[in-house]
Amino acid sequence: MADVLIYLETAHGADGAVLKKPAAEVATAGRAIADALGGRLVALVTGGAAPEGVLGRHGVDHVYTVDGEAFGRHLLAPQAAALQAAIAATEPRAVVMAASVLGKELGAFVAGRLGWALMSDVVQTAVDGDRLTAVKPKYAGKALARLAAAGPAVISLRPNAVQPQESPREPATEALEVDAGAARVRLREVVAAGEKKLELTEADTIVAGGRGLGTPENWTLITDLAAVLGAANGASRAVVDAGWRPHAEQVGQTGKTVSPKLYVAAGISGAIQHLAGMSSSKVIVAVNKDAEAPIFKVADYGIVGDVNEVLPMLTEAARAFLAG
Amino acid sequence: MKIIVCIKRVVDTETRVKIGPDGKGIDLGGVQFATAPYDEMAVEKAIQLRDGAGEGSVTVVTVGPAAATKELRTALAMGADEALHAVCEDALGPHATTTALQGAIAGREYDLLLCGKQATDEDDAAIGPMLAAALDIPCVAFAHGLAIEDGKAVVEREIDGETEILEVDLPAVVTAQKGLAEPRYPGLKGIMAAKKKPLAGVDLVTGDDPTELVGLDLPPERGEMVQIEPTADGMRSLLESLRNEKKVL
Numbered sequence A: 001m002a003d004v005l006i007y008l009e010t011a012h013g014a015d016g017a018v019l020k021k022p023a024a025e026v027a028t029a030g031r032a033i034a035d036a037l038g039g040r041l042v043a044l045v046t047g048g049a050a051p052e053g054v055l056g057r058h059g060v061d062h063v064y065t066v067d068g069e070a071f072g073r074h075l076l077a078p079q080a081a082a083l084q085a086a087i088a089a090t091e092p093r094a095v096v097m098a099a100s101v102l103g104k105e106l107g108a109f110v111a112g113r114l115g116w117a118l119m120s121d122v123v124q125t126a127v128d129g130d131r132l133t134a135v136k137p138k139y140a141g142k143a144l145a146r147l148a149a150a151g152p153a154v155i156s157l158r159p160n161a162v163q164p165q166e167s168p169r170e171p172a173t174e175a176l177e178v179d180a181g182a183a184r185v186r187l188r189e190v191v192a193a194g195e196k197k198l199e200l201t202e203a204d205t206i207v208a209g210g211r212g213l214g215t216p217e218n219w220t221l222i223t224d225l226a227a228v229l230g231a232a233n234g235a236s237r238a239v240v241d242a243g244w245r246p247h248a249e250q251v252g253q254t255g256k257t258v259s260p261k262l263y264v265a266a267g268i269s270g271a272i273q274h275l276a277g278m279s280s281s282k283v284i285v286a287v288n289k290d291a292e293a294p295i296f297k298v299a300d301y302g303i304v305g306d307v308n309e310v311l312p313m314l315t316e317a318a319r320a321f322l323a324g
Numbered sequence B: 001m002k003i004i005v006c007i008k009r010v011v012d013t014e015t016r017v018k019i020g021p022d023g024k025g026i027d028l029g030g031v032q033f034a035t036a037p038y039d040e041m042a043v044e045k046a047i048q049l050r051d052g053a054g055e056g057s058v059t060v061v062t063v064g065p066a067a068a069t070k071e072l073r074t075a076l077a078m079g080a081d082e083a084l085h086a087v088c089e090d091a092l093g094p095h096a097t098t099t100a101l102q103g104a105i106a107g108r109e110y111d112l113l114l115c116g117k118q119a120t121d122e123d124d125a126a127i128g129p130m131l132a133a134a135l136d137i138p139c140v141a142f143a144h145g146l147a148i149e150d151g152k153a154v155v156e157r158e159i160d161g162e163t164e165i166l167e168v169d170l171p172a173v174v175t176a177q178k179g180l181a182e183p184r185y186p187g188l189k190g191i192m193a194a195k196k197k198p199l200a201g202v203d204l205v206t207g208d209d210p211t212e213l214v215g216l217d218l219p220p221e222r223g224e225m226v227q228i229e230p231t232a233d234g235m236r237s238l239l240e241s242l243r244n245e246k247k248v249l
């Protein structure tokens, strides 16, 4: 009961299965807990992603793989069966996964199954004496709850909350045989959204636009800057509701919660429900023509000006700066 | 089509949070309450599915304070048929909430159990999947599409920019993501009708919760804002600060 088990999610691209970006963050958080408990860090990888690289580099001692078609997608039941098998094999004190769509669902489900403490969407983890502790945003980030568990816990870790650290070792890999059970949920179809986009919640940099862009055609001001910065696109609810942008891009209380390193908000007023989704970003740059806009209350850098002038200028300057 | 929807009374999204005297919850003085936004979407979807099927019922259930009858009445005014209320003045952890909800709906038949993807106070996104685990039924969380075809649910959800279309055996738990349905405003007719609809108190089933809430804090203040001139020089100095001071470029 001193080991830590991490569940690492797999993405499926043109070049086969790969570990998703938060893997290094989850491994880093898991390593720190394992060190504090004096245990091993064990990883579970389902669906055939190559376990090399990330795992050894970020401190994994042992790897379980679960392969087979049933484990290749984001279906809860087979992933839960795989995770429960790995838990039975490891008997860990903590299970850590990314707080992604699947991670939050899987974490809650397995915590429910096992009767373990659940710490969902946490931004910090620690060991305090014989207790596991964590900090998680509540009320859309307007407050931070301190949680503790005297017994075993399932923890989902918000992407971008932990800085990956290296702790190299050479893990052994072992395949687990798991029965996926009866498929009560079946995948009919996957509809790809054009070219593969960076998942908003995992992006390091986000360029987000609001109603201040004026027209949907003006959205190229956002995508041009995003392209130069290698950023994902975000949107306020006003422009999602207006049909300019898809729901998947909405940031805020009824959209996605993001914590990138850099968040650029252009033509966004900064309503409390928008701030709820992005105020934990490391650095916030705001562009708004109204010097009184509430977005400036959370911004680290503020540019009072018209997006039609400022964004092209910033895009040009960034292109030159990043090339030079 | 019998549908149960779990709804929670939460502080309004406009609320400016202050920490309460016990250091574990927020100061509720002068705070407005509302049904959690995703729960409203789930209620709307349930009503649409019932009306689309031309038969069945929508039951809303809450575990919450006596004052939460207001949110239950609102759901009835939107078009739900019946409400169940397990009165509980305390904030519960995820396991205890799941136990209480399971207790509140015990013995009832349903084809679908809908939740919001997350309650906007706890932000756990946990109760839907935990209920599915407790009831041993399938679960799809974060659904932005839901239809009934040939006695099965067809659920859509987005992961990494891809939409997965899933076929789900019933009964099942589905949790509502934005896009599932746009909640209606209850009209006067609905509000009047709601007064005559059944709203029943049910026993609160209590259980332990291994997740301990130690305390609640306000997030750290952000530093002073640096004003950048909207000029080419301004942009350059911004980019230099982002790289050299903040190390985010």
Ligand SMILES: Cc1cc2nc3c(=O)[nH]c(=O)nc-3n(C[C@H](O)[C@H](O)[C@H](O)COP(=O)(O)OP(=O)(O)OC[C@H]3O[C@@H](n4cnc5c(N)ncnc54)[C@H](O)[C@@H]3O)c2cc1C
Pocket (backbone or CB within 6 Å): A209, A210, A211, A212, A213, A214, A235, A236, A237, A238, A239, A250, A251, A252, A253, A254, A255, A256, A266, A267, A268, A269, A270, A271, A272, A273, A274, A277, A287, A288, A289, A290, A293, A305, A306, A307, A308, B013, B037
């Ligand atoms: C229950 C609930 C949930 C909600 N959830 C969300 C959510 O998840 N996400 C979200 O974003 N909102 C959410 N909202 C809505 C929120 O309250 C605001 O209405 C919304 O964020 C406003 O979007 P906006 O800033 O793009 O538009 P506006 O408020 O219209 O602001 C536009 C801004 O652009 C500026 N501007 C205009 N023209 C220019 C120009 N040429 N150059 C520069 N600046 C310009 C203006 O000064 C203004 O500040 C929610 C609301 C409720 C009630």
Ligand SMILES: Nc1ncnc2c1ncn2[C@@H]1O[C@H](COP(=O)(O)O)[C@@H](O)[C@H]1O
Pocket (backbone or CB within 6 Å): B006, B007, B008, B036, B038, B039, B061, B062, B063, B064, B094, B097, B101, B114, B115, B116, B117, B118, B119, B120, B122, B123, B124, B125, B126, B127, B128
């Ligand atoms: N006390 C409660 N009463 C009724 N439903 C609840 C309660 N708590 C949570 N839920 C449901 O579970 C969902 C997820 O809540 P949470 O896991 O707390 O984020 C909510 O959107 C509701 O649908």
